[in-house]
Amino acid sequence: xxxxxxxxxxxxxxxxxxxxxxxxxxxxxxxxxxxxxxxxxxxxxxxxxxxxxxxxxxxxxxxxxxxxxxxxxxxxxxxxxxxxxxxxxxxxxxxxxxxxxxxxxxxxxxxxxxxxxxxxxxxxxxxxxxxxxxxxxxxxxxxxxxxxxxxxxxxxxxxxxxxxxxxxxxxxxxxxxxxxxxxxxx
Amino acid sequence: xxxxxxxxxxxxxxxxxxxxxxxxxxxxxxxxxxxxxxxxxxxxxxxxxxxxxxxxxxxxxxxxxxxxxxxxxxxxxxxxxxxxxxxxxxxxxxxxxxxxxxxxxxxxxxxxxxxxxxxxxxxxxxxxxxxxxxxxxxxxxxxxxxxxxxxxxxxxxxxxxxxxxxxxxxxxxxxxxxxxxxxxxx
DNA sequence: CTCATTTTTTGATATATGTCAAAAATCTTT
DNA sequence: AAAGATTTTTGACATATATCAAAAAATGAG
Numbered sequence: 002x003x004x005x006x007x008x009x010x011x012x013x014x015x016x017x018x019x020x021x022x023x024x025x026x027x028x029x030x031x032x033x034x035x036x037x038x039x040x041x042x043x044x045x046x047x048x049x050x051x052x053x054x055x056x057x058x059x060x061x062x063x064x065x066x067x068x069x070x071x072x073x074x075x076x077x078x079x080x081x082x083x084x085x086x087x088x089x090x091x092x093x094x095x096x097x098x099x100x101x102x103x104x105x106x107x108x109x110x111x112x113x114x115x116x117x118x119x120x121x122x123x124x125x126x127x128x129x130x131x132x133x134x135x136x137x138x139x140x141x142x143x144x145x146x147x148x149x150x151x152x153x154x155x156x157x158x159x160x161x162x163x164x165x166x167x168x169x170x171x172x173x174x175x176x177x178x179x180x181x182x183x184x185x186x187x
Numbered sequence: 188x189x190x191x192x193x194x195x196x197x198x199x200x201x202x203x204x205x206x207x208x209x210x211x212x213x214x215x216x217x218x219x220x221x222x223x224x225x226x227x228x229x230x231x232x233x234x235x236x237x238x239x240x241x242x243x244x245x246x247x248x249x250x251x252x253x254x255x256x257x258x259x260x261x262x263x264x265x266x267x268x269x270x271x272x273x274x275x276x277x278x279x280x281x282x283x284x285x286x287x288x289x290x291x292x293x294x295x296x297x298x299x300x301x302x303x304x305x306x307x308x309x310x311x312x313x314x315x316x317x318x319x320x321x322x323x324x325x326x327x328x329x330x331x332x333x334x335x336x337x338x339x340x341x342x343x344x345x346x347x348x349x350x351x352x353x354x355x356x357x358x359x360x361x362x363x364x365x366x367x368x369x370x371x372x373x
Numbered sequence: 374c375t376c377a378t379t380t381t382t383t384g385a386t387a388t389a390t391g392t393c394a395a396a397a398a399t400c401t402t403t
Numbered sequence: 404a405a406a407g408a409t410t411t412t413t414g415a416c417a418t419a420t421a422t423c424a425a426a427a428a429a430t431g432a433g
Binding site for chain 3: 165166167177178180181182184185
């Protein structure tokens with residue numbers, strides 16, 4: 002889904018607004034394995050994914066921990082850093098070649114001001130992020146590794162083909178070996 | 188800290204705004220063990236805690252799971268339900284007798300409109316909720332039960348005196364027995 | 374296509390935390 | 404203060420998942 006299509010699915014957009022959105026949208030193509038944002042970077046951009054897969058990760062005891070995955074029609078950024086204007090605590094990396102719409106923080110603030118109906122988009126993004134986190138906590142806290150895996154498979158079936166086992170395992174909060182065993186017995 | 192003091196610490200408030208805030212603030216006292224919001228309730232109120240302790244909890248396999256604690260100078264509501272205008276998935280219960288400021292959702296929206304500077308408060312509340320969740324995930328996923336306990340003790344020392352062991356244990360994602368043992372060996 | 378590198382799987386063993394049950398301690402209410 | 408209710412602690416044992424190591428499979432560069 003293109004960014005404009007996504008927006009239209011949330012609010013109805015006038016010709017004028019459409020033009021405005023085009024103006025602030027910067028379409029970029031990024032190769033696989035590229036870091037969009039590194040740790041301690043200022044995080045002034047929000048990326049809408051038209052095509053591709055991105056993850057956010059950080060290090061714990063020298064090990065990469067994947068914090069989230071984002072795919073087509075989703076947004077990617079260090080959300081905490083973006084809303085709080087703090088340095089990023091995670092690395093944002095493309096897992097596949099990506100076609101992205103880059104949105105600048107201040108351009109977005111500006112858009113909110115001039116087209117108040119776009120605030121709805123901002124709120125929806127925030128809520129989406131929040132809800133995803135809530136769900137993740139429920140999962141981590143009360144499901145077995147197998148249940149977490151099954152849930153991921155059903156909600157994002159293609160992820161296992163697109164991301165590496167280690168990336169998925171750390172996202173699920175288990176070791177790669179355990180994930181491999183879970184997968185084998187099903 | 189009173190609600191007005193709290194607001195003043197975030198934004199500077201005019202006499203007019205102060206009066207307005209007083210108008211929409213409803214000060215209530217609630218006895219211990221009272222449910223402010225039950226599961227499936229519409230969640231139209233946000234509570235600022237001037238005094239007391241509140242928790243949000245839900246049931247998993249018939250067991251109570253505490254999702255969060257909120258104490259003096261913090262807000263309490265089913266945040267997900269509040270922002271998304273969905274029914275609450277948790278029960279919000281006072282753990283101690285509480286003095287609260289009850290804020291109505293639509294009165295708040297109205298305030299945002301009429302005093303745009305108050306939007307900042309709304310955003311800060313949202314961000315606060317989000318950041319707390321992020322931190323909790325990091326904790327749950329990569330710390331041992333003991334480390335999670337120690338962190339809680341240092342960030343909210345009084346909680347262990349104010350909430351029951353079972354409530355704290357489920358918040359930390361461990362059983363009451365395990366928490367009891369951790370506490371004994373330190 | 375082949376060799377080298379990376380990723381995934383398998384095996385043996387260790388360990389943190391859970392479960393169930395009962396005792397001990399603490400808190401309420403009369 | 405006593406009796407009952409609730410909460411916390413302790414014990415024995417079970418189990419899911421981690422760790423470390425090595426083999427197997429998949430991927431990628433030349």
